[in-house]
Amino acid sequence: MLERPMDQTSVLSDSPLANGDRNVNSLTSSAKAALHTVSNPLAYTDSFVRRHIGPNAADVAKMLALLGFSDLEGLISATVPQSIRLKAPLKLEAEKGEYELLQELKEIAQENQVFRSFIGMGYHNCITPPVIQRNILENPGWYTQYTPYQPEIAQGRLEALLNFQTMVTDLTGLEIANASLLDEGTAAAEAMSMSYGLCKTDAKTFWVSQVCHPQTIAVVQTRATALGLEVIIGDHETCLFDQPIFGALLQYPATDGTIFDYHEFCDRAHTAKALVIVAADLLSLTLLKPPGEFGADIAIGNTQRFGVPLGYGGPHAAYFATKEAFKRQLPGRLVGVSKDGQGQPALRLALQTREQHIRRDKATSNICTAQVLLAIMASMYAVYHGSEGLRNIGMRVHHLTILLAEGLKRLGYTLGAIAYFDTLRVNVGSDRLQNIIARAHSHHINLRQLDDQTLGVSLDETVSTDDLLALFQLFAGGQGVHFTPEDLFHSSSLHAVIPSALQRTTPYLTHPVFNSYQSETELLRYMYRLQTKDLSLATAMIPLGSCTMKLNATSEMLPVTWAEFGQIHPFAPMDQTRGYQILFDQLEHWLAEITGFAGVSLQPNAGSQGEYAGLLVIRQYHESRGEGHRNVCLIPTSAHGTNPASAVMAGMKVVPVACDSHGNIDITDLKAKAEQHQAILSALMVTYPSTHGVFEEGIQEICAIAHANGAQVYMDGANLNAQVGICRPGDFGADVCHLNLHKTFCIPHGGGGPGMGPIGVAKHLVPFLPNHPIVQVGGKQGIGAVSAAPWGSPSILPISWVYIAAMGAEGLTKATQVAILSANYIAKRLEEHYSVLYKGKQGFVAHECILDLRQFKKTADIDVDDIAKRLIDYGFHPPTVSWPVAGTIMVEPTESESKTELDRFCDAMIAIREEIRAIEDNTVDRQNNLLKNAPHTAIALTEEWNHPYSRQQAVYPTQWTRDHKFWAAVGRIDQAYGDRNLVCTCPPMESYQSSE
Template sequence: MSKIHYQEKFETRHIGSSADETESMLAAIGLPGIDQLIDETVPASIRMTRPLTLPPAMSEAAYLKKIAGIADQNRVFKSYIGQGYYGTVLPGVIQRNILENPGWYTQYTPYQAEIAQGRLQALLNFQTMVIDLTGMEIANASLLDEATAAAEAMFMQYGIRKNKSANQYVVAGSVFPQTLDVLQTRARSYGIELVRHETIDFPVSETTFGALVQYPAADGTVSDYRAAAARLHDDGMSLCVIADLLSLALLTPPGEWGADVVVGSTQRFGIPMGFGGPHAAYFATKDAYKRNIPGRLIGVTVDAAGDYALRMALQTREQHIRRDKASSNICTAQALLAIMAGFYAAYHGPDGIRSIAERIHGLAVLLDGALQQLGYTQYNQTYFDTLQVELGELAGPLHAEALNQEANLHYQGTVAGISIDETTTYDDIVLLIRVFAKMKGKAGGDVQLAALEASGTSLIPESLRRTSAYLTHPVFNRYHSEHEMLRYIKSLEAKDLSLCHSMIPLGSCTMKLNATTEMVPLTWPKFSDLHPFAPADQTGGYLRIINELDSWLSEITGFAKVSFQPNSGAQGEYAGLMVIRAYHEHRGHHHRNVVLIPASAHGTNPASASMAGMNVVVVQCDDRGNIDVADLRAKAEVHAPNLSALMVTYPSTHGVFEEPIIEICDIVHQHGGQVYMDGANMNAQVGLTSPGLIGADVCHLNLHKTFCIPHGGGGPGMGPIGVAPHLVPFLPNHAVVSVSGTSGISAVSAAPWGSASILLISHAYIAMMGAAGLTNATKYAILHANYLKRRLEGHYPVLYAGANGHCAHEMILDCRAFKAAGIEVGDIAKRLMDYGFHAPTVSFPVAGTLMIEPTESESQAELDRFCDALIAIRQEIAAVERGEADGSNNVLKQAPHTVTTVSADTWDKPYSRSQAAFPLPFVREFKFWPFVGRVNDLQGDRMLICSCPPVSTYETELEA
């Protein structure tokens, strides 16, 4: 190619290995070329016969130019729509140093607590903020969105009900339509009957188990629910309150007037609207329900030295332990957004948060008075930020004039809803007054604004005004200058290992490169400031991205259409099963409710099936870890009359391309079932095969894995589903914005397109990689995994392999034999920290093993560092096995070693400080110090603290 026409390929930046490294790794495996490896690894029966049909790969510069043009197709008007989404001001110190910082957005979920103390503290701050503002006793570390959090609350209330035959759930007053939509979806699976009551003075019956109210309500009114709460409690029932968290700076918190569970969104705490997400929901409840609370919970414990440490608590509640008996299928949350919200609260502090809330309320009161002076009827007698204005015959003209002034209101018939937010200015109020005045043939100057300002009346009833303190912990009162906040953020970041430091080799979790260019457009205002319910003619840029991504992902998966509404992988599983259920019911097969699930499946599979109202039947695996086809056939025949679906992961959870996968799909289809493919391992398929080609009917895609959305310390994620043509009519719809046909199931998440803003990342990845680049990424993921397999298999048994001895994109190392010497797989995980690495996936899908996935983004040099570390650890294990190292006081059992331990004046270990801290030469150059020693999990569960305790209080409790 002429140098004049040369264009740098993004593919060479994304794929970590050079041509020389590729040759070296292939030589180690013993193959002449990467294509031969693929031919020997991926069954010929499922290989694609043509390349993917995608637009030519773009350079990074060309893509940024293109996406800027697409952004211009979005018209960002001033939004007064509200309805759960509000304009915010994200402090620059948080935007630059967290949202745009790979030290925060490339972290993994904090399962390895010793190298995750920074994000754990940030999430503990978030929990403390929620507990304080809601007045509840315990809170989790975030959920997906407000609507699904409400659905989780309904499930919890259903689970704790005293009358086990009760199945009615009262939804009282005005609730956001998207929330009601999701509640309807979730209720249907469990046979829960939703009972709507427009007033808060709702009746209950002996079949009622609980109720839900919104505070303030969707129409803006603020009501006193004390009597309703007392009445429910007298009858042994529970109350959920959906509360606007910012309003609770002024309103009496629900925990002070009888709520059993409080949920909502923290979007108003500095998180941009982003056309619907991602935003962190919160879930707070009573301490008595701590084992029923869904999602992740951060708790306080101690490390091996007895020092303060944090961890994820009560993990036995989670779906991968309890499987189909789990009360929730949650596998990811919104950690990055929760962390940002917590820092927002710390930056502003209690006084700052109250000032923001007071200013919003004050502007709403000012506008209310002005509109009444102009002769309008405003229905809300009490409110925090939202007015309901009767327009009558002026509805049409006012709507048109508001659009002329680039203002979006919320219209319902002849009533206009106006929600004030943090971004609303005094000048905005003046402009609105001018618009309304014009409709009355008046001028804005006819309103006596100065007099209205002077009156300063609050429209919050005296009985509902907050008097209790909140955000009293020092963390919310120390960091109000940017300098102090910057240092605090950096101090926590320094305690965490991320992809900035080393590869994170987690099997099934695909911790690949999140390229900078993919991330850049996220914070552009034309993407970040758009309301998800904005008129369609203002959202052309987003709709183009969604349509292009739909087309590209359909091509990649071999499906007809993709729904982007599910905002996590587990949500995608649930949505896929609900679509299958709707398909069967449309054909009159309401009885089909059996789901076949292999024993090796991820725990979200059976949990999602249970949530979808299905009965789980487990299919056994053979000695090689593959689905036992004979057992599958037998169970498909037995359950044929009621067979709904098979849930299958491909390549398998054991890291193998199972040869009989087409036969497996055919068996299910022959017996009337559908095939749901778990897309967790889609990064081993792209460009080589596809779910549609294999025979699946629906597949969810973890965009936060295969398609480069960062993990963010435990979220955000996206789990869109692709479906075959016959399932397209049943894809999720939405109560506010139509996104599917009339046969579509009701919503599975709050926003029409889920966490739409992070779709930009996957759009950029596909556009810059192109068909050949995506296919090569898959090939290199498989090459890197097999290179690791070849280097490690002489030191650790590799549990499963394909017909030709190769693994797919991941492998499982068997560590169970080391138990004879007293070494557990967890000891290896902790010792890896001393070498500067995060552990692979521990004890999944097989107890006592490590599941390793290197990804295509790593270089051979990084792969070798990791292999050298594991080989050195094997030698340390051998020393214990030979009796050369003490069985209990050895370098593995004492790992990880902190700088405090290694630099202490005394050293009583039977091994050297150098072996503890610098076991290989490369560690000195790349040393990452774990911030705490080995965390005491049992202590944390026994004495659960899930908010920020004063250190003195914590020490006192430990001594007691």
């Protein structure tokens, strides 16, 4: 590991400037004057802490004064139980300036070696069009958005995702696709679970082809074990379905590149009442018969090669497509077409009753985040290239592979398959294999070793004829090559290798959106047109409770697109990824220190996957002690909906625990349930601070009750932003905790993904951390892979690395203090106008507060949605609506928002309260009013105005909205209409015309 530079304070400790006034007399008068005007001339002028935390010192003082405190410590002492407070500061380095820190990270990044990788296995180098990289991936107008639960202010993102769904359905030949999943491995596991749920027989066996990618097989096996399902790995050509099987997974093309004809297999599977899942390479489907045409019921895969960098394994957007008949079992999110109050076409998330927050332990999946930002990149790649462009890319890759095959044959090698797309299996013999691998390494080339006699070579869109020549020379063993790729191209011996029965004949991407933006000018304007329809952190505060929408600093984001991080294959040899290993080691150490745990796994690539992985670790721990029968998980009724969904996926039975009138866990009920199920109790899942935004005084007792009855404590880390530097879950009783890096540690939400959900565990659980079949990670008794790549989504980990290193121990603690201050400031300012539902023992909230709006339904016929939509007219994203309590909003300002922005939000909420009061006083109609008709659009202003209030009141309620107006792209959306008339692909362009 690289040694980190010493603190400047220690380096300069012997200099006259290091000791303050003691050496002032030795300075000149001008130097003395400088010291009196600058408190510390050695301090960084590009301090990250000052720029990350919104309120300045004067603002903090004013906010504290409103709450009755003179300093932050006084507020924290009144808010956080003293029994769990840290007794000493975090053992992290001091803050650093942004410039120095980026230089340090650049040195670490340069420890990585970017080889030319021909490994394949579902990951390929690709070309990210610069117009997409700069204007999507590197654009805060796209990467700082929230999940599109408020569709009126998310129309741009939703349209891009609808394009993604259309792209996937067109290429796979199936009828409906979701808006992305986490990776190909988890998509396959989701498909297995869905197939099992749809099965009409008693079968509990899932069949997997032996030529699937090994990482996919591993993730499926992990999921199956927890669910009590058997996985059989075999040859599709000899599978007889002579035992009950509910589903089968195929790879198309196979992991070694072979293209198989699966028609007959699909027929046999369907006769046996099994569903067929095909993991298909999306680019190959530009040339190959789509899975939907040869019998697949589900198609899954990765869209990474559609313009998304390798990133050492992620983040990438997986896809999932199936038949219309299975739409209600489809995991993840689904974008559909509906209409707004003016009859205009409008997009929104469809069939939301499938969401885990509603279905809880009855949910079909625990997936809570998707990979929206990456799905948008992939969809824009398809929009930019169009059907003809994609086919040309596919044809070029395929033709280069044919040339490679012909050249290798001339060099005397035999190939493993007659039909292939972009990957060759090359038999080199055991005596030459290691020599070729060593020679490749010396030329900065990575090949895949399939066994002790064969190598795999996969090509991609970045390959040139020079690359082919380098490969020929490599396989020639220094003997010289007497032909060139150009010679081979003109050879009459070349012929098509895709059988006619498997060649694609059906059109795809015929919608005008894929045929209108092929010039950079047109694509740029299209992307910006969509961006203006979305409210992001670049527009205003997004005060969503539990979701921690904080600053995603530019200095954190810059390293994401450095080639040293972005252009590395996930299965590159470890000696090429030393920089990543240094980053992983440091980040794991920092996260362990922050949480008080002994070990950390970075593999889970979403919060939901962290929950799942943590529970599997607990399950494996019990099994290692001969207590595998422990399968009951206690979960408070206030918990995130993914908690019970994850517990069910981990093979546990959920037992709910009641909460009291203050929103705290009912300790009496917890104790009774724990004792009742003592013999089979596995885990307690708890969120801290509570889901209701309060530091529960009894958290240590709660953990002790679980331990006394044989359970492990799983802590949901969604609210860790209220703990960093103040208390640590590992200290007050938690055994496992997942960490939402896309919340507390500044990875952007990206409109609904990417996320990262690593887990920290106590010492006794370290041996059970997730492992991986390709790269050695995790514990000796590890639970198996939970993500396709060994470290989940590594290319976004530099974001959290920069945040922690730049903030330092003191800065991280101050961020937590200010987050708690800001939430209490909002609660205090609004308490005269709205009821704050839950408070702690001394009357304070944690880092978020719940405002109770339920009374207004009785007094003014105004519900929570009316207030949320009216906030849009004031230029804000609504807070979290009707969760965790129906009819309320949960507000979380974070530490990044300035006092000015907090006041602006409070002023908007107070103004809306007065608008409600006018309804209560019967001076305003109870149906035709500012709230019921919100949000108001520009189009609505131009039509006949039949409202008893002015246009100005509707759209310019404040001075700031006059200075800068954010317009909702559509009016209030009719959700029910969209579900009754489900359309989840791009509709005809004429449907976007105004309704008469």
